[in-house]
Amino acid sequence: MFESLTKRLEGIFQNLEGRGKLTEDDVNSALREVRIALIEADVNLKVARQFVDRVKQKAIGADVMGSLSPAQQVLSIVQEELVEVLGGSDDKNKLDLSGNPNIIMLVGLNGAGKTTSAAKLANYLRKQHGSRPLLVAADMYRPAAVNQLKTLGKQIQVPVYSEPAGSDPVDICVHALDYAREQACNTIILDTAGRINIDERMMQEVVNIRDRVRPHEVLLVADAMTGQEAVRVAQDFNDAVSLTGMILSKMDGDARGGAALSIRTVTGVPVKFMALGEKLDAIQPFYPDRLAQRILGMGDVMTLIDQARDAIDEEEALQTQQKLQQGKFDLEDFLNAMHRLKKMGPLRQIMEMMPGFNKLTSMPEMDEALEGDQLKYVEAMILSMTKEERRNPEIINGSRRKRIALGSGTKVEELNQLLKQFNEMRTMIRQMSSGKGPWAQMMRQFGGAGGQGIPGLPDGMGGFPGMPEMPKLPRGKKTGKAARKEKHKKQKARGGRR
Known part of the structure; x- marks a missing residue:
């Protein structure tokens, strides 16, 4: 419901972040944009005017103007006044x-x-x-x-x-x-x-x-x-x-x-x-x-925690966490994680409550992954596998892929994509559980790792096994077999060895 207003406000504060110390003109210009954003969001005209006036009164002061991070100070004031408009803290x-x-x-x-x-x-x-x-x-x-x-x-x-x-x-x-x-x-x-x-x-x-x-x-x-x-x-x-x-x-x-x-x-x-x-x-x-x-x-981590407590069985989640720590997370666990997520509500709503990840829901490439129908296809493919295949995805060869695709009403290419995403997601989970690697670094940036975990889901993840494929992070230098494979690929593209 607040998607357009959120985008407008984020843009306004990003512009402030790019400046050094704020001037009174900077604050006035930003608050003028805030007022327009509120009115476009159908906020009562009188309420919008009073809101901006109160923020302006607090923002234009020595404490804010002399701050090392004045944009964050203004954001803090806006948040405080927004809470007051919505009902206060009593x-x-x-x-x-x-x-x-x-x-x-x-x-x-x-x-x-x-x-x-x-x-x-x-x-x-x-x-x-x-x-x-x-x-x-x-x-x-x-x-x-x-x-x-x-x-x-x-x-x-x-x-x-x-x-x-x-x-x-x-x-x-x-x-x-x-x-x-x-x-x-x-x-x-x-x-x-x-x-x-x-x-x-x-x-x-x-x-x-x-x-x-x-x-x-x-x-x-x-x-x-x-x-x-x-x-x-x-x-x-x-x-x-x-x-x-x-x-x-x-x-x-x-x-x-x-x-x-x-x-x-x-x-x-x-x-x-x-x-x-x-x-x-x-x-x-x-x-x-x-x-x-x-x-x-x-985001809204506290509401997310409340929903997780209601939807997730603690004993079952503890078993999943132990398997993660041992590096044994398989497609059966992935399917169970999907079912737990579905109990918590629509995937888009869950993502919007995750600090940092809420920005991903507006990306066009995420639309299909966040729709319920897409998850149904994923569920159908996993359920078309044997128990052995779900527990050991590595044994799924060409003939098995054809059988699974036929049984789930999907294409082999779609199954290949699922298996690829599962392997990447397993790598992501291992990194966030261990606190090492680019995914762990990103979670620390957004306050997920080492912060407030989601009860009943693995620690250090922000609590979300089974998330759809995320945008690729920059990878480090390849070594070993991966490096030789990459070198061979480049040589082949140049026309053979030299």
Whole structure:
């Protein structure tokens, strides 16, 4: 969502890095570009102006101008102010779970993803906080809304309370409290009705539910794809029902992201969660500092670690790490690593959260490697191999390659490319695990090696076995057999020995 804004900001700060000491004109010029970038990203005009003014006030000072790395100082100030715009570093972004039972009421317009967000939130609270949630189908107007919630509840093994068509939504929510006590549920999530547009009847209904049930949280589900319209909707709901927080849905979309950057400042209501996909586990707590790092192209290692903890079996990963250290990483381990990555989410999202590697996702040559279909072909080729071939790829000769390609519906050339990339990737993993070689040097540059590892994946890698082929690093001087082969190749090109 913030890809274009990230590129613009990276370009601006790269220009500053090329200078020595900054002048006031340098800062003014850079901040003018920042302001344009924010407005083009659909950030509220007033918010963009205030943001730039605050950065300018802090940046034009003796501490920055006299610094040995003034561009980094300005970047630090921009990051600090970006965190403030997104919600600050206080605890207001956290969900209030102090009640018994905890009552969470979701409101919003039709199409914002309210019913799906209710199921995602229930699934998150069940897994992360050990809650026993109850979903309440209080939307009596949208066709199939009750059935949709029942289907979602069944998928995540969470009970759903509902009443026959025509029942009063306020009474449904009140009756659900008694049902929750009977079922020993300690968290109640109310999925209220939405409308195409805000109207008086709709608002009065949610006000009546709030007054009768007295929820601890009133969360607006706002569609991040609608830009500044989401900000206006948030203002209207806040005026009517006094919101305690928001869930920004569809944050994985290709909109410009201005709503996320404007909504807290304009409404004063904190964003508490963001939804990043269609799957029922695709919801995350909203951390302003982590999102600010993503926007500035710094990655998001902490969120990556959280996702890895949920998706990866520690014992299995430890075995993989031991095999890596012994240099025995094979195609079977590679396939298992791919499955672990798929559990963590789309590969493009994972790469974007890795410091340094997030820049690779915008490279044209990486597009195919980051698509899910490409990984399916890789998986098909490996599954078409025998167990012996997966454990010892060196035995795969010409006839075996033809059989594997035929069995997986691919070409021999594609299989050759996979085996070549696997050998290069195995070299990369060995270097990063040992801390020696050009790949290890690159990881140290991006803060991967020796820094924060990903739990459950091999140390020193930044935690990503099974990554697609990366751009080639400059190789050192060849020796031994490789050198003789290279020499023979050059002689052949010149027309024989001399």
